[in-house]
Amino acid sequence: MKIPFLDKLFTTSELLSNATPDRKFVSDNDSSEISVENLNLYIKGNHILKNLNVQIPDKKITCIIGPSGCGKSTLLKTFNRLIDSVEGLNVDGKIMLHGKNILSENEDLTHHRRKVGLVSQRPCPLPMSIYDNVAYGCRIHGIKNRKNLDKIVEHYLKAAGLWEEVKDRLNTPAVRLSIGQQQRLCLARSLAVEPQIILADEATSALDPISSKTIEELFVNLKRDYSIVMVTHTLRQARRIADYVVFMYLGEIVEAGEASQVFENPQNELTKKYLEGAFS
Amino acid sequence: MQDSEIQKELTEKEEQSAVAKVFNYRLVKEKTAGGLMYILTIASLVLVVVMGIGLYLKSAPIFEEHSLGELIFSSNWRPLKGQFGFMPFIAGTVWVTVVAVLWVLPISLLTAIFLTEYAKSYVKKYVFPALDILAGLPSVIYGVWGTLLIIPWISNKFAPHFVDFSTGYTVLAGGIVLGVMILPLLVSLFIEIFSSLPTELRDASTSLGATKWQTSKKVVLKKSFPGIMASVVLAISRAMGETIAILMVCGNLPEVPRSILDACYPIPALIANNYGEMLSLPQYEAALMFAALILFVVVLVFNVISRVILYRVEKSYA
Structure with missing residues (x-):
């Protein structure tokens, strides 16, 4: 699949920075995008994430693997503060993103969430047309100009490899698309607000093999411009596309490192057993 | 040796037949219960049909002297002279219902959004039972409340800004009281609809990067639109049938109201006030039955519409 991504004539950020002049979309040269420091998370007194310390590298695909209920999704939701909607939440520690702690209370959440896109497990198109789905994020951040929106929608539908399939029916409801198409639409929607990080929570688990292959290829292409953090249950998928792997077990990070190193030569006994399929 | 074997065989057979008996008895019970419940369910359905037919037959005499159009569109209500124009009552019902829905719809939508999208669980813990209590209060209490509080307020405080004199017994009073009555119904219907939306959507x-308000407005409300419509239709059909509270505050004047500060006479109030009194006039009885028939048909149609929409909504979410 060819992604017309390098021929970026413009970026949404240029348009967005007009709306919010203080913003600048330049990822710095740090090798780590997100750095988690002593993160502890409790929900109604239950210790869900236990003293996590991990560096998520920039412009790479990081796969978080581990058995069900080990806190993978919770960690992912903490990255864009979607976890805030959970009741009885108590978090301490730091998650640094470009030198700013995203857990600090006074952080402007809507602003932060725009920088961290999310692709969920089941595609979830908003109840509106294909066009409006992609334009939604830009509209809520204040881009009203139809021409600009047209450009953004076309650009990101192309980036998600969906443009050719939908360009003649942009005004039909998004729910009429197939599941695989819907997931690519959701990806385009996330990209349209120009995030720096893309979170994917088992983004391919509800899809058929061909659609999930398409999404995987998209991710591999997208890591040129974005840091991608994905939770996956499929070890084979992690082996295929991960650059960096984090293995979690019962709320703790057991092992984290380069994919080649974790898969070929796991340091921890638990990781070894998990990779061998002794438990899942 | 043989004897004891025979004996043994016999007891075994007896046991088997005993088991069979119990088994049969259970089956009979099962079948009777199933059949009985089936009949009862059908009976309640038949009851609706029978009521409809009964109302039609009872109101039939009035069609002998008046056409349907005349009955519905005429405003002359002089039962003693044999003039039966239902327009004042139909208009009264519509006015009161519209006023009630108009002021309650935004309030109940915002309440439901607050409770599903914003409120913490301990707030819900106290608000939900309160709503249930409101919904369960006998309507006569609402009527008394309207008479004691709303009527004087309209008469002394509100109406003087617009008209020279008002008793307070007006369309507005009916609308306010009726609104308060359908508020809990609407809120709980809306809450049900909003919480049936998947969390992933939000x-x-x-x-x-959307705020909660943007999400509620552009996603939750938009996605729930058919459900909201269905709930409103259901609430309207409930409101149109409301009798006692309305009868106590509307003024019961058989004239088409021209503003919300005029008195009105909704159909249920007409029936409740007059049935049993002037039944010496066969035409009058038939006229009241016709009023009941109008209500019956409208409420039935509205209910069916809203059920159909709700059913489709549920299917599309599943």
Whole structure:
């Protein structure tokens, strides 16, 4: 699949920075995008994430693997503060993103969430047309100009490899698309607000093999411009596309490192057993 | 040796037949219960049909002297002279219902959004039972409340800004009281609809940087639109049938109201006030039965419409 991504004539950020002049979309040269420091998370007194310390590298695909209920999704939701909607939440520690702690209370959440896109497990198109789905994020951040929106929608539908399939029916409801198409639409929607990080929570688990292959290829292409953090249950998928792997077990990070190193030569006994399929 | 074997065989057979008996008895019970419940269910359905037919037959005499159009569109209500124009009552019902829905719809939508999208669980813990209590209060209490509080307020405080004199017994009073009565119904219907939306939908909007308010407005309300419509239709059909509270505050004047500060006479109030009194006039009885028939048909149609929409909504979410 060819992604017309390098021929970026413009970026949404240029348009967005007009709306919010203080913003600048330049990822710095740090090798780590997100750095988690002593993160502890409790929900109604239950210790869900236990003293996590991990560096998520920039412009790479990081796969978080581990058995069900080990806190993978919770960690992912903490990255864009979607976890805030959970009741009885108590978090301490730091998650640094470009030198700013995203857990600090006074952080402007809507602003932060725009920088961290999310692709969920089941595609979830908003109840509106294909066009409006992609334009939604830009509209809520204040881009009203139809021409600009047209450009953004076309650009990101192309980036998600969906443009050719939908360009003649942009005004039909998004729910009429197939599941695989819907997931690519959701990806385009996330990209349209120009995030720096893309979170994917088992983004391919509800899809058929061909659609999930398409999404995987998209991710591999997208890591040129974005840091991608994905939770996956499929070890084979992690082996295929991960650059960096984090293995979690019962709320703790057991092992984290380069994919080649974790898969070929796991340091921890638990990781070894998990990779061998002794438990899942 | 043989004897004891025979004996043994016999006891075994007896046991088997005993088991069989119990088994049969259970089956009979099962079948009777099933059949009985089936009949009862059908009976309650038949009851609706029978009521409809009964109302039609009872109101039939009035069609002998008046056409349907005349009955519905005429405003002359002089039962003693044999003039039966239902327009004042139809208009009264519509006015009161519209006023009630108009002021309650935004309030109940915002309340439901607050409770599903914003409120913490301990707030819900106290608000939900309160709503149930409101919904369960006998309507006569609402009527008394309207008479004691709303009527004087309209008469002394509100109406003087617009008209020279008002008793307070007006369309507005009916609308306010009726609104308060359907408020809990609407809120709980809306809450049900909003909470049936998948969380992922909200997460998708939130993770793009939308505020809760933007999400509620552009995603939750939009996605729930058919459900909201169905609930409103259901609430309207409930409101149109409301009798006692309305009868106590509307003024019961058989004239088409021209503003919300005029008195009105909704159909249920007409029936409740007059049935049993002037039954010496066969035409009058038939006229009241016709009023009941109008209500019956309208409420039935509205209910069916809203059920159909709700059913489709549920299917599309599943």
